[in-house]
Amino acid sequence: MKKCSDLVFRYMRVDHLPQIWCPGCGNGILMRYVAAAIDDLKLEREKVVIVSGIGCSSRAAGYLDFNTIHTTHGRAIPFATGIKLARPELEVIVITGDGDCTAIGGNHLIHAARRNMELTVIVFNNNIYGMTGGQYSPTTPTGEYGTTAPYGNIDRQFDIPLLAAAAGASYTARGSAYHTQQTIKVIRDGIANPGFSLIDCLSPCPTYYGRKNKKGSAVDMMKYQRDHGITQTQWDKLSEEERKDKFIIGQLTKNDYPGYTAIYRQIIEKKRENTENKDRK
Amino acid sequence: MSRSVLMQGNEACVEGALAAGMRFFAGYPITPSTEIAEACAVRLPQVGGVFIQMEDEIAGLAAVIGASVAGKKAMTATSGPGFSLKQENIGYASLAEIPCVIVDVQRCGPSTGMPTSPAQGDLMQARWGTHGDHPVIAVSPSGVQEVYSLAIRCFNLSEKYRTPVIFLMDEIVGHMREGIVIPDPDSYEVINRPLSGVSGINKTCFHVDPGEWVxxxxxxxxxxxxxxxxxxxxxxxxxxNDHDTARKLMERLFQKISCNYDDIVQVENDMMEDAEIAVVCFGGTARAAKEAIREARSHGIRAGMFRPVTVWPFPEKELRGWIPQLKKIIMAEHNAGQMLREVQRVTEGRLPISFIGKIDGTLIRPDEILQKINEANNEKMQ
Amino acid sequence: MSKVLVLNPDWCKGCGICAAFCPTEALEIVLEKASLKENNQCILCGRCEELCPDYAVFISDTEKHS
Known part of the structure; x- marks a missing residue:
């Protein structure tokens, strides 16, 4: 008897499952959405590269059956940049976390966005450092608790898609573990977008973030996503006050600015030609 | 066909790397290595390669490792503070066995120090800079011609042994301009990494075949x-987390270097055949040492120069070989005594060693070495 | 070709998400594992499969499993 669905069987390294994440962690749900989006796009599996950093989220690379590389903390995006520049025909997807991507790796995020490097960055955003046991991250809301914020977090939180869009990303979106179809769609659209895509995927962490902040069980945290995630259209109709505890699920920004490797390829073509002509003379 | 050109050390590093097949460079501007990035920016697109200036030093090496994973021969270059920042990813390339070349054009001082002044204070950092036990290959050139040929060698060693190789230049050779001969491509060997040729899932991608090291x-x-x-x-x-697996992996990582010592280690022996006094030095310091031993020879003093070209692994076998005929060693280096420790370790107190070290950004002059040679010669007479 | 709900207790961590979001309340957690209630009300909608973090519950074609 088969142990899992066709989707999981096809795109994951089943002999490494079950995964190591805690019961009710959203990362497993989101990892399945990534596989579903890749399946929808019918990408050639040998041409897909998954790059991850360090942290709970970054264990995803090991479970996905593509070319996968689990790199150093915060550096998934520059590793991915090197892969993409070396072989622009590859579809390079970064799976990272809120700490990995926006704290230790924050500089790389904004610069890859500024270059509009043709990468899809999927952030499994659980508002906490899970792997190390519950320290506050750049997306822990102000006033909430972590083991390193015992008196309440006084930092303000990053809005990751807003940050990426401001830095120059050509596609930004938000999904969540609860919003299945919407999240698969934005991952799919993000991969299909030729430039830099950033998809903020909200991931419940019942073990650390949830427990520290009395958010209830995994089920309660999923319900929170269900009850507070709204569409752009709904958002537009709300007052500033009504928007307070809501977040948009779906595409946030998009533009057609050309990708970095596409522009660099033109330089290569031009300079190569010039040099060859010179050689001929 | 070979041709003669006037070239700066940093430029020669790029030309040598290109000759070795480098097609990717990612880095960050830092004195005195910046000309390497500048030359790569000009030259790489001309040969279909890619140059990118990254947002920081860490990203420079990360992108290089990424490009290498995607099949390109890749290099980064840095200096001083930048070399410190690259250490974590050097460890990554070491454990994950990703070929890449890291050029460190050494400059003076800890921290920002004296960016335009020469030093050789990164010798031990090249060996021990990244955390955890790990093997290392580091190679140090003494002139522009050698920068060119050793850049090729760095790539060859890196590809052959699937390891990061540190090209430990210094400001002396980096900014030196000399006439050099660009050799005919048929005159040197270019080694490419061993390829697996498997298609589909590879469940033994880190398996080592019998008789191979990587x-x-x-x-x-x-x-x-x-x-x-x-x-x-x-x-x-x-x-x-299996300890047996961990031990076997770590043993192999060390052995792929230690068991191939003879292939990896290179030294220069200058007038050592009958030498009683040996000046030991590496990198750009060799220029002054050569002048000093020639001057000493002209006065009938049997002085020679022993220079590790491969500085890591340290050429202990070669140095040990000279001990019986020597009366004294003069260690000259632009640091506070980093190679001195290796020489002391290898000689085990069997020889007196005098030391010339400079850490103020000035150069060791030939007359300073000559003075030590003369002192050693006088001691011998007594 | 008919479909069937499959549970894989080896991978199930008993988080309860499948049971909580099942539109027909067909699932429950028994001894920390997801299981189908006795009065099987499963309509094979697949919502449990979409939300299971551990891929321990899914809808499958019966033919492939026979």
């Missing part, structure tokens, strides 16, 4: 699927 590599995108990690991993490339 696993065969599969560039991402060539049709193979596997996992790379900076965690201790098994033959399938997956993380493990």
């Amino acid at each position: 696993p065969r590599m599969a560039p991402f995108g060539d049709g193979e699927r596997y996992n790379i990690t900076g965690l201790i991993h098994d033959e399938s490339g997956f993380p493990t």
